[in-house]
Every structure is written in structure tokens, then in C-alpha cells.
Amino acid sequence: MSDLQDQFNRPLRDLRISVTDRCNFRCRYCMPAEVFGPDYAFLPSNKILTFGEIERLVKIFVSLNVKKIRITGGEPLLRRDLPALIARIHRIEGVEDIALTTNGTLLKKYAQALAQAGLTRVSVSLDSLNDERFLEMNGHRGKVLTVLEGIERAAEAGLQVKINMVVQKGKNDQDIVTMAQYFKEKQHILRFIEYMDVGNSNGWNLQDVVSKQDIIERVHQFYPLQQVAPNYKGEVASRYQYQDAQGEIGVISSVTDSFCSDCSRARLSAEGTLYTCLFATEGTDLRELLRTGQDDAAIRECVSKVWETRDDRYSDERNEQTMTTRKNAKIEMSHIGG
Numbered sequence: 632m633s634d635l636q637d638q639f640n641r642p643l644r645d646l647r648i649s650v651t652d653r654c655n656f657r658c659r660y661c662m663p664a665e666v667f668g669p670d671y672a673f674l675p676s677n678k679i680l681t682f683g684e685i686e687r688l689v690k691i692f693v694s695l696n697v698k699k700i701r702i703t704g705g706e707p708l709l710r711r712d713l714p715a716l717i718a719r720i721h722r723i724e725g726v727e728d729i730a731l732t733t734n735g736t737l738l739k740k741y742a743q744a745l746a747q748a749g750l751t752r753v754s755v756s757l758d759s760l761n762d763e764r765f766l767e768m769n770g771h772r773g774k775v776l777t778v779l780e781g782i783e784r785a786a787e788a789g790l791q792v793k794i795n796m797v798v799q800k801g802k803n804d805q806d807i808v809t810m811a812q813y814f815k816e817k818q819h820i821l822r823f824i825e826y827m828d829v830g831n832s833n834g835w836n837l838q839d840v841v842s843k844q845d846i847i848e849r850v851h852q853f854y855p856l857q858q859v860a861p862n863y864k865g866e867v868a869s870r871y872q873y874q875d876a877q878g879e880i881g882v883i884s885s886v887t888d889s890f891c892s893d894c895s896r897a898r899l900s901a902e903g904t905l906y907t908c909l910f911a912t913e914g915t916d917l918r919e920l921l922r923t924g925q926d927d928a929a930i931r932e933c934v935s936k937v938w939e940t941r942d943d944r945y946s947d948e949r950n951e952q953t954m955t956t957r958k959n960a961k962i963e964m965s966h967i968g969g
């Protein structure tokens with residue numbers, strides 16, 4: 632099997648597939664309510680890739696050596712019959728791992744079916760254990776308890792669970808230690824994520840970022856930590872184990888560090904556009920190819936060309952100039968799932 636390399640010799644290994652642009656939350660850093668209000672025009676269903684189209688594309692990507700699939704949104708569990716899609720992807724030979732990123736509100740309902748369909752891992756976004764702050768951050772759409780119940784149901788169903796907390800200064804950074812303590816006791820891996828300048832609608836400001844160093848120091852004061860090696864090359868989170876050997880945390884430091892040199896991820900939006908970077912300003916329309924009768928070889932050729940010419944390294948280059956050039960031009964996170 633040929634192994635594609637981009638302009639910086641990075642292989643293509645991971646495909647993140649957004650299955651819907653809709654979400655039942657209105658988190659300020661992703662889909663702020665004043666932008667994504669009642670009149671916001673979400674994609675009509677005929678513009679969204681069908682399960683058959685997604686399955687076909689996954690087969691093509693796997694033929695190019697993709698091993699890992701992550702399902703994202705919007706909120707992916709809003710997509711009807713999602714377990715049926717997971718089952719179709721699970722049957723594709725060569726897919727080694729299927730993960731899901733979710734806000735957790737519907738996880739209690741679907742965890743069992745997702746696990747049975749072949750899902751291996753789930754990342755649940757939860758930014759605070761304090762209901763008032765959580766409601767404030769998610770646009771008054773969902774309670775902490777619902778998400779916690781979803782997390783436990785997912786673990787009971789046999790899924791590997793990680794919790795993702797986006798840390799914003801002055802919004803939820805007072806919850807860093809409480810979150811660490813709670814998930815240490817529950818023996819789930821918590822990952823802190825530096826607040827990033829993804830999309831255009833969240834009014835991101837560098838001053839709102841709490842650095843990895845700061846996060847680690849705050850947790851370390853209460854629960855001493857030691858850094859451990861990554862599980863695999865290209866793992867985005869730096870791992871820290873508790874010194875009492877009970878569990879670990881991760882920090883995704885996409886602002887203060889960068890990990891472009893190992894980035895092997897492609898992203899497919901709900902309407903079938905291929906992006907080669909989270910901070911991309913333009914993509915390649917694969918839906919058009921699917922719906923105009925192109926055969927698999929032609930689509931495979933197109934994806935190969937896109938990857939071979941890829942030279943994205945936004946995090947490496949992030950500075951005043953790139954942030955200004957891409958201002959208002961980046962793809963929204965709700966389209967490509969973060």
C-alpha cells in the first residue's frame with residue numbers, strides 16, 4: 632500500500648468526520664448564541680453526506696493508510712442512527728480505532744448502542760462541575776449531572792472515556808483543581824485544553840489562555856504529578872501521572888506548544904469538504920465528486936493530491952501576522968469538530 636506524505640513528510644493516518652453542523656449547546660468558544668441564533672441557517676439534510684457516502688470515503692481514506700477515525704460534529708449524537716454509521720465503519724477492514732467527541736448530553740441514551748456498534752473511545756467535553764458556570768459557558772443548554780451520567784454509562788458500556796476541559800481565564804480556571812480531583816477519584820483521564828483561536832466567532836484573545844505550565848502547577852500543588860512518555864508518536868496531549876500512581880491527566884497545549892510536526896490528521900466536514908488543518912481557510916469539495924459519478928480511483932487521486940501538497944503548520948507559525956491574515960477566514964470549529 633502506498634504511503635502518502637505531505638510537504639513535511641507527515642503521513643495521513645487519522646480522519647475526523649463531522650456528521651452534523653448542529654449542536655444542542657451554544658458554547659461561547661464554538662457556537663456563541665448571538666451568532667448561531669434561531670435564524671441561523673444550518674445545512675439542509677440534502678447537503679450533508681449520507682452514511683453511504685461517508686462509508687465510501689472512509690474506504691478510500693483507509694486505502695491511503697488511514698487507521699483511526701474520529702466522529703465529531705457539531706454534536707454528533709444529534710445525527711439520527713449514529714450507531715448504524717459506527718457499525719458500517721467498524722466493518723471496514725483496516726480501521727483500527729473509532730472514537731467519538733461529544734458534549735455528553737445524549738451519551739446516557741446511546742452509550743450501549745455505540746459500544747455494541749464498535750466504538751472504542753469517547754471524549755466528553757465538560758468545562759466545569761459547577762452548574763452555574765457550566766450553564767453560562769454552554770449557553771444555558773445542559774446540566775452537569777446529565778453529562779456525568781453519560782460519562783458513567785459510557786464507562787459501564789466498556790468505552791474508554793476521556794474528559795476534555797477547555798480552560799478559559801476568568802471563566803472556569805477556578806475549576807481546574809476541582810475537576811482534577813473529581814476525575815482522579817472516578818479514575819477517568821481528564822485532559823485540559825488551552826483555549827484556542829479556532830474559527831472566527833468566539834472573540835478569542837491570547838490573554839484568555841491559561842498556559843499548560845500554569846495548569847500543571849495548579850494541579851501539582853494539590854496532587855503531585857510527574858510527566859510520562861506519550862502513548863504513541865503524534866499524541867497531542869502531554870501526559871502527567873499522579874505521583875500516588877492513581878491515574879493521570881493530559882494537557883493539550885495547542886497555543887503555548889505546537890505539534891504540527893507530527894500532525895497526521897485530515898478533517899471532513901458534514902457537507903463533505905476535506906480540510907487538512909484545524910485552522911484551514913479553504914477545503915476541497917469531495918461531495919461534488921461523489922455526486923457527479925466520479926469513481927473511487929478519481930476520488931482517491933484527488934485526496935492524494937491534496938495531502939501531497941499539504942503544507943499546513945498553523946500552530947508552529949502562529950503569530951501576529953498569521954492571526955491577522957486568517958482573521959474571519961478560518962473554518963468554524965462547529966463545521967469540523969475541533
Ligand code: SF4
Binds near residue numbers: 890907947
Ligand atoms: S495547526 Fe493544523 S497542522 Fe498544526 S497540528 Fe493543528 S491541525 Fe495539525
